[in-house]
Amino acid sequence: MIDLHGSELDEMIIAEKKQVAIEYHNEAWADGISDGIETEILAETAISTAVTELVRRYGETEVLDMIDSLRKRIEFGEFRHDRSLQ
Template identity: 45%
Template sequence: MIHAHTTADADRDQKQAALGYVTEAWADGIVDGVDGDCLAQACLFAAFAELVSTYGEEAAAKFAEGLSKRIHNGEFSLHIARQ
């Protein structure tokens, strides 16, 4: 049986590809001596500018309001396995 590629699968694949590009650009910036905090600030600015451009200020602001809870819930924390 052939599994049809769903819209959710395509969306996940696009997000994975995008994260790969951002991660690569981030690594290039670090190698070139750009401070990680500066990279983070620039990425956030670019991301929110794109969200505002795509969805409008109200939708982007509503999305941003939910980030605090997600941060507190550890969604953005990198968990490193300790041996």
């Protein structure tokens, strides 16, 4: 029998939802590419859609803080395709 505490179970559910979301995004991305939409257009519209939803839900100040955090992660190379995990 698996004994998971509430927070552990919540974390597992969130991780699973994120994995499914990634799969949805990858499928939509592949569909867009196969329809001839450039990656820059796909990326910009994905970011715009996400930011619009986040601002609607959390407000501009929270989203600006999130974007500042993302900027730092970009500067540290977190999103480089050639980065190595240690």
